[in-house]
Amino acid sequence: MHYRHFPCAPEAKISILGFGCMRMPYFNNDSGQINEEESIKMIRYAIDNGVTYVDTAYPYHKGNSELLVAKALKDGYREKVYLATKHPVWLVEEFSDFEKYLDEQLAKLETDHIDFYMLHALNKNRWNKIRDLGAIKFLEEARAKGKINYFGFSFHDELPLFKEIINTYPWDFTQIQLNFMDTEYQAGIEGLEYAVDRGIGIIVMEPLRGGSLTKSVPEDVQKIWDKAEIKRTPAEWCFRWAANNPHVVTILSGMSTMEQVEENVEKADAMLPNSLTAKELALIEQVRKIYVERTKVNCTNCKYCMPCPAGVNIPGVLTQYNNGNIYDNREGAARSYQAFMINNNIDASKCTECGVCLSACPQNIEIPEVLKTAHSYLTK
Ligand SMILES: NC(=O)c1ccc[n+]([C@@H]2O[C@H](COP(=O)([O-])OP(=O)(O)OC[C@H]3O[C@@H](n4cnc5c(N)ncnc54)[C@H](OP(=O)(O)O)[C@@H]3O)[C@@H](O)[C@H]2O)c1
Structure with missing residues (x-):
C-alpha cells in the first residue's frame, strides 16, 4: 500500500486507496438492506491489506452505512483506521441541530470521535443556509470538545462557489x-x-465516475486502452490517473464486490505520484475525447435525487439514456428501459415535473427536461 499525508496531519499515514462505504452489496434491490456479512468482510480485508481511511456519511444506504461501518470496525479495527463521515447539513434548521446530528452519528458509529468530519455535499443553497446558522462555530466547538479531529467539506457545485467556501x-x-x-x-x-495553494488537503471521490468508466467499456475506448505498452484494466487507469497528482492524499473507491476490493488493493502499491509517462497521459486523453463525444447526461448515479415523489427511477432512466448513446446501442437500451422501467411503472413518463429532484442533484442536471428527452429517445 502506498501512503500519503494531509498537510493538516503530517503524522497520519493515509492510504492512497480509501474505502467509500456508499456502494456496499445489498439485498432485494434495496440499498438499505446491506449484505452485512459480505460488506464487513470487504472492509476488513481492505484494512488487513493496508487501507487506513474509511469514508461514510449519514444518508448512505438509507442511513444504514454508518451502522454497518460501526460493526466492521469492531474487534480492534477502529484503531487501525482514520474514520471519516459527513454532517447531513440539509437537515439543519437551527444551531442546536448541528450537534444533535453529530451526536447521533457518534452513537451510530459507536465511537467517541470522528477523525475527518465533513459538511456533506455543499452547494450554494446549503452553504448559504448553514454558514448563516453557524456551521463553522459548531465545527470549532465540536473539535474543542474532542468529538472531531479535522474538518472540511465535500463539494458538488460550480468552481466560483468552491473558491468562495475555500476562502x-x-x-x-x-x-x-x-x-x-x-x-x-x-x-x-x-x-x-486553488485549495492546495492554501494548504488544504485533497480527497478524491468518484474516481471511476461512479463506475461508468469501467462498466461496458465501448469498443473504440477499449481499442485505445489496448494500445498501451503496459496493459491495465480501465479501473486501474482511472486510479493511476488520479494518483498521478501528488496533491491527492486519498482516492475513495466505492467497491461493491470482494473482487473489486482485491483488485483495487492489489493495484494500490503502484498508485504513485507522477508515475504515468507522457505517452500514457496522451493515451488517457484520447479515451477522454471519445467519451466526451458520446456522453449525453452528466449523471454519476449518486442517487441523491431519490426517492422521486412520483416513483420515477431517475438514475435508472438516465443510465439507459446514456448507455444508448455512449455504447451506440439504442435498441438494447430501449429493451432494458421497457423491461426494467416501463414494466415496473418507474419510467420517465410518470414524472410530474414537481422539481424536488432539481435541488437534490449535485450535478445540477435539469432532470424533468432530460427525462422527457430520454423517454422519447428510449421509446421511439
Ligand atoms: N460527499 C459526497 O458528496 C459524495 C458523493 C459521491 C461519493 N462519495 C464518496 O466517495 C466514494 C467514491 O465514490 P464512488 O462510489 O462514486 O466511486 P467510483 O469508484 O467512481 O465508483 C464506484 C463504482 O465503481 C465500480 N468499481 C469499483 N472498483 C472497480 C473495479 N476494480 N473494476 C470495475 N469496477 C469497479 C463499482 O461499480 P459496480 O457497483 O457497478 O460494479 C462501484 O460501485 C463513495 O463510495 C462515497 O464514500 C461522496
Missing part, C-alpha cells in the same frame, strides 16, 4: 469529484490547485 476558512481538507473526465467540472483541477 471563508482555513479548512483542513476538502473532498472533490475528480477523474479524467471531470477535470473542468465542479471544482476540477483548478479548484484542486
Whole structure:
C-alpha cells in the first residue's frame, strides 16, 4: 500500500486507496438492506491489506452505512483506521441541530470521535443556509470538545462557489469529484490547485465516475486502452490517473464486490505520484475525447435525487439514456428501459415535473427536461 499525508496531519499515514462505504452489496434491490456479512468482510480485508481511511456519511444506504461501518470496525479495527463521515447539513434548521446530528452519528458509529468530519455535499443553497446558522462555530466547538479531529467539506457545485467556501476558512481538507473526465467540472483541477495553494488537503471521490468508466467499456475506448505498452484494466487507469497528482492524499473507491476490493488493493502499491509517462497521459486523453463525444447526461448515479415523489427511477432512466448513446446501442437500451422501467411503472413518463429532484442533484442536471428527452429517445 502506498501512503500519503494531509498537510493538516503530517503524522497520519493515509492510504492512497480509501474505502467509500456508499456502494456496499445489498439485498432485494434495496440499498438499505446491506449484505452485512459480505460488506464487513470487504472492509476488513481492505484494512488487513493496508487501507487506513474509511469514508461514510449519514444518508448512505438509507442511513444504514454508518451502522454497518460501526460493526466492521469492531474487534480492534477502529484503531487501525482514520474514520471519516459527513454532517447531513440539509437537515439543519437551527444551531442546536448541528450537534444533535453529530451526536447521533457518534452513537451510530459507536465511537467517541470522528477523525475527518465533513459538511456533506455543499452547494450554494446549503452553504448559504448553514454558514448563516453557524456551521463553522459548531465545527470549532465540536473539535474543542474532542468529538472531531479535522474538518472540511465535500463539494458538488460550480468552481466560483468552491473558491468562495475555500476562502471563508482555513479548512483542513476538502473532498472533490475528480477523474479524467471531470477535470473542468465542479471544482476540477483548478479548484484542486486553488485549495492546495492554501494548504488544504485533497480527497478524491468518484474516481471511476461512479463506475461508468469501467462498466461496458465501448469498443473504440477499449481499442485505445489496448494500445498501451503496459496493459491495465480501465479501473486501474482511472486510479493511476488520479494518483498521478501528488496533491491527492486519498482516492475513495466505492467497491461493491470482494473482487473489486482485491483488485483495487492489489493495484494500490503502484498508485504513485507522477508515475504515468507522457505517452500514457496522451493515451488517457484520447479515451477522454471519445467519451466526451458520446456522453449525453452528466449523471454519476449518486442517487441523491431519490426517492422521486412520483416513483420515477431517475438514475435508472438516465443510465439507459446514456448507455444508448455512449455504447451506440439504442435498441438494447430501449429493451432494458421497457423491461426494467416501463414494466415496473418507474419510467420517465410518470414524472410530474414537481422539481424536488432539481435541488437534490449535485450535478445540477435539469432532470424533468432530460427525462422527457430520454423517454422519447428510449421509446421511439
Ligand atoms: N460527499 C459526497 O458528496 C459524495 C458523493 C459521491 C461519493 N462519495 C464518496 O466517495 C466514494 C467514491 O465514490 P464512488 O462510489 O462514486 O466511486 P467510483 O469508484 O467512481 O465508483 C464506484 C463504482 O465503481 C465500480 N468499481 C469499483 N472498483 C472497480 C473495479 N476494480 N473494476 C470495475 N469496477 C469497479 C463499482 O461499480 P459496480 O457497483 O457497478 O460494479 C462501484 O460501485 C463513495 O463510495 C462515497 O464514500 C461522496
